Amino acid sequence: MAHIELKNITKKFGSHTALTGLNLEIADGEFFVLLGETGAGKTTTLRLIAGLEKPNEGQVFIDGVDVADWGAAERDVALVLQQYSLYPRYTVRQNLEFPLKPKIRRLPEAEIKDRVARAARTLRIEHLLDRKTDRLSGGEMQRVSIGRAIVRKPRVFLMDEPLSALDAKLREALRTELKNLQMQLGATFLFVTHDQIEAMSMGDKVGVLNHGRIVQTGTPHEIYNNPRDTYVASFVGSPPMNLIDGRLVNDRAVMAPVNFELPLGAKTFGGGRTSGATDGRPLVFGIRPEDVYLESGAPVEARVHDVENHGVEKILTLRVGDTMLRATVPARTDVAIEQPVRFAWNPDKVVMFDKGSGVSLRHAG
Ligand SMILES: Nc1ncnc2c1ncn2[C@@H]1O[C@H](COP(=O)(O)OP(=O)(O)O)[C@@H](O)[C@H]1O
Numbered sequence: 001m002a003h004i005e006l007k008n009i010t011k012k013f014g015s016h017t018a019l020t021g022l023n024l025e026i027a028d029g030e031f032f033v034l035l036g037e038t039g040a041g042k043t044t045t046l047r048l049i050a051g052l053e054k055p056n057e058g059q060v061f062i063d064g065v066d067v068a069d070w071g072a073a074e075r076d077v078a079l080v081l082q083q084y085s086l087y088p089r090y091t092v093r094q095n096l097e098f099p100l101k102p103k104i105r106r107l108p109e110a111e112i113k114d115r116v117a118r119a120a121r122t123l124r125i126e127h128l129l130d131r132k133t134d135r136l137s138g139g140e141m142q143r144v145s146i147g148r149a150i151v152r153k154p155r156v157f158l159m160d161e162p163l164s165a166l167d168a169k170l171r172e173a174l175r176t177e178l179k180n181l182q183m184q185l186g187a188t189f190l191f192v193t194h195d196q197i198e199a200m201s202m203g204d205k206v207g208v209l210n211h212g213r214i215v216q217t218g219t220p221h222e223i224y225n226n227p228r229d230t231y232v233a234s235f236v237g238s239p240p241m242n243l244i245d246g247r248l249v250n251d252r253a254v255m256a257p258v259n260f261e262l263p264l265g266a267k268t269f270g271g272g273r274t275s276g277a278t279d280g281r282p283l284v285f286g287i288r289p290e291d292v293y294l295e296s297g298a299p300v301e302a303r304v305h306d307v308e309n310h311g312v313e314k315i316l317t318l319r320v321g322d323t324m325l326r327a328t329v330p331a332r333t334d335v336a337i338e339q340p341v342r343f344a345w346n347p348d349k350v351v352m353f354d355k356g357s358g359v360s361l362r363h364a365g
């Protein structure tokens with residue numbers, strides 16, 4: 001399989017810059033997810049690796065080799081798209097055989113049979129082999145498109161939002177299947193999506209792309225617990241991290257404009273004192289909804305603004321003056337709208353961001 005590296009890639013379309021100084025490294029056998037909103041530059045990144053676009057600046061390396069002069073066919077990567085492109089009048093078997101029958105490098109018949117059989121078994125579409133592809137469901141069609149990639153035994157799988165056209169239940173099932181498939185093949189996967197849940201649940205590593213720039217790369221755990229800036233903090237997690245304006249006063253968080261204050265723990269200061277965490281500096285305090293809790297003796301009073309039932313838990317919106325924040329609480333918590341409650345947060349789970357730049361103080365040099 002293969003190791004992929006993108007070095008300082010800039011890609012422009014006319015006067016529009018789609019990617020700026022992009023650096024990305026994907027280890028051999030890794031499931032890497034590129035997460036970004038529509039227009040962030042995800043498809044462009046895949047097309048650059050596949051050899052369907054050329055960068056204005058920077059280099060693409062596959063297994064340490066600069067592939068600038070290699071055409072798409074030579075790169076030996078497979079691109080799976082959201083819109084599956086199958087031949088409708090042909091059977092599943094014919095669709096799977098097709099990529100193995102180019103005139104120049106035709107494989108022996110026995111090898112083709114074997115590869116098709118294996119792919120069909122892996123994707124559990126053996127019973128569909130003789131069916132025409134226009135008689136398949138969405139999930140089955142997407143399995144066949146993935147099968148068309150697998151039979152080629154490419155060095156890298158590039159997947160462009162392959163699950164986003166499917167309904168929620170099927171998407172969940174295929175998420176698990178794709179992840180299993182990747183482990184089984186030991187293949188390098190670059191999977192792009194705008195869905196943060198997909199990214200967090202599937203990726204060994206996640207790269208967050210915003211307006212053509214990589215904002216942060218890390219494990220899902222790192223991205224979730226130690227977001228580089230307020231963009232990542234509010235993009236990842238549902239509901240997202242609470243972000244509250246305030247200042248640091250004697251190592252306590254004092255919120256503005258409503259004056260309520262909460263303690264901060266040693267872990268928030270990163271063990272020692274995070275550089276730049278100085279008294280009075282305008283900050284944004286970030287806390288995940290699951291780290292906010294209700295307690296009768298807790299320091300701050302709020303009103304229950306809204307209650308959402310989610311089965312095992314409830315998501316409360318609390319209101320302090322004009323400040324709103326979310327708290328995830330157990331379903332048995334009995335609260336009514338407008339009821340006064342008291343809340344606290346886990347002082348070790350607070351992330352401090354610079355108010356001006358939005359960058360986390362832990363990440364600022
Ligand atoms: N061929 C093209 N010509 C002009 N602009 C393009 C072209 N392809 C992509 N873009 C622009 O580049 C940006 C990134 O696009 P894309 O990579 O498709 O984003 P994503 O896949 O994350 O939604 C968008 O603003 C898009 O409009």
Ligand SMILES: [Mg+2]
Pocket residue numbers: 042043044160
């Ligand atoms: Mg796209």
